[in-house]
Structure formats: C-alpha cells, structure tokens
Amino acid sequence: MVTVVAVVFQLLSFALLVLAVVGAYRRLRADRDPGPVPAPEPAARPVLSSEAVAAEQAWRRARAEFQRLRAEFAAHEADPLAVLRRPALSDTTVAATARFVDSFAEAQALDTDGYPGEPHAGTHVRAVDAARRAWTAAVDAADRIRLAGLDPEERRTVERVVKLLTTARDSDSGPERLAAYGRARVELDRLERAGRVHLPRPARARLDAAARGELPGP
Structure with a gap:
C-alpha cells in the first residue's frame, strides 16, 4: 500500500514538473515574440484657421485667372491678324503696353505650381490682379490707337x-x-x-x- 502511494506521489510530482516546464517555455516564447506590433495612429491633420483657408482659396482663384490671362496674351502674340488690328498691344513704346508687360512679368515670376503659403501667396494674388487690370487698360488703349x-x-x-x-x-x-x-x-x-x-x-x-x-x- 505504501508503495502504491509512493508511486502515485512520484507521478503527480513529475506531472507538476512537466506543467511548470511547459509554462516557463511558453512565457519565454511570449517574451521573445510579442506578436504583431500595432500600427501607429495616423498623425492628426492640422486644423487650418478660416483665414488660412480663405487665403489658399484666393491664391487658387488668382492662379486660375493668371492662366486665363496668359492664354489671352499668347493668343494675341501668335495671331498676325490680331496684332495688325491692335498693333499698340505688341508695342512696348506704348505706355499702357509697357505697364502690362512689367505687371505680367512680375506675376509670372511669383507663379508656383503648389500653394506657397503666406506671404508669397498674397503677393501673387495682388500681382495677378495688377496684371489683369494692366491688360484691360492696354487693350483699351490699343483699341483707341489702332493705326x-x-x-x-x-x-x-x-x-x-x-x-x-x-x-x-x-x-x-x-x-x-x-x-x-x-x-x-x-x-x-x-x-x-x-x-x-x-x-x-x-x-x-x-x-x-x-x-x-x-x-x-x-
């Protein structure tokens, strides 16, 4: 009877030892391989003020206006008939034409593909407005002068x-x-x-x- 009890006790002790070893091994694996690393949270986009949004929108409108102005000017410069009907518009000795050429060059120098931020954007908006007004004045002068x-x-x-x-x-x-x-x-x-x-x-x-x-x- 004592022998049977001793054997059972030894078996239980061995089982407990095995469970302890298995548990230790699993903890070791968990420490070495913690599993997939969670993706970092995306950085929050900065919240723009209403003034910043309005400034960017004004710049985008000005850039579209400048592209229209550039197309009008290029169309005139490439059309012999248009030049002969308004020769003063291609003559920089005419004051209104000279002012337009200077204003156009300034707006062109400030033009960028992407929003440049302030104060560059505001300067470009004002330059485009000046160029458009100068173009209108130059066309009016050329229509008056004709030949x-x-x-x-x-x-x-x-x-x-x-x-x-x-x-x-x-x-x-x-x-x-x-x-x-x-x-x-x-x-x-x-x-x-x-x-x-x-x-x-x-x-x-x-x-x-x-x-x-x-x-x-x-």
Whole structure:
C-alpha cells in the first residue's frame, strides 16, 4: 500500500514538473515574440484657421485667372491678324503696353505650381490682379490707337495685309492661300524694316509657316 502511494506521489510530482516546464517555455516564447506590433495612429491633420483657408482659396482663384490671362496674351502674340488690328498691344513704346508687360512679368515670376503659403501667396494674388487690370487698360488703349501712329500710306498697307490674311484664312484654294500669305509676308517685311509695325516672334513664325504651305494653327 505504501508503495502504491509512493508511486502515485512520484507521478503527480513529475506531472507538476512537466506543467511548470511547459509554462516557463511558453512565457519565454511570449517574451521573445510579442506578436504583431500595432500600427501607429495616423498623425492628426492640422486644423487650418478660416483665414488660412480663405487665403489658399484666393491664391487658387488668382492662379486660375493668371492662366486665363496668359492664354489671352499668347493668343494675341501668335495671331498676325490680331496684332495688325491692335498693333499698340505688341508695342512696348506704348505706355499702357509697357505697364502690362512689367505687371505680367512680375506675376509670372511669383507663379508656383503648389500653394506657397503666406506671404508669397498674397503677393501673387495682388500681382495677378495688377496684371489683369494692366491688360484691360492696354487693350483699351490699343483699341483707341489702332493705326493712328501710321501715315496714310502705311495704314493702307496694313489694311491691305489684313485683307490678304483674311483671304488666305478663308480660302479653300491652296494656290490662292499661298499667294495671299506670300504677298502679306512681303508687305509686312517692308513695314517691319521701316520700324512701323512690330510682329511678335510667335506671329512671325506662324506667318512664315503659312507662307511655306504649312497650315497655320487655330
């Protein structure tokens, strides 16, 4: 009887030892491998004040306005007909045109792809507003001046060139179109050499391409 009790006691002791060893091993594994690390909480976005939001919105509106202004200016500079109808708008000796060119260059220098923050953004907004007002004034001045700075023979030449360019633009005949562009180019060369009309480089390139038989852009 004593022997049986002793055996049972030894078995229980061994079982308890095994459980203790297993528990210790599991704790050791848990210490070495704590499991997946939880992802850090995303940083909270800063809350912008109403003034900061309004400033950014004003900058975005100004930038869109500047892109429209740039497109208007580029369209004029690339169109020989537009230049001949408003030659003062491409003549920086005209005060209103010179003011626009300076204002446009300032706004262009401040233009950025992304919001630059203050005070840069506010400066750009004011520069765009000044450039738009200067462009409107320059267009108004060019509409008033028209061909007033030319003598009667030069005005007749410009009017003749405008008629030739209009004919070339509207003609369905290739030879007629080429002839009209060629004659217009000769007449304009004479006026430019005399310093009476200035054709911007984009407009000159467009006219030269048309005179060579290449279809001008829209």
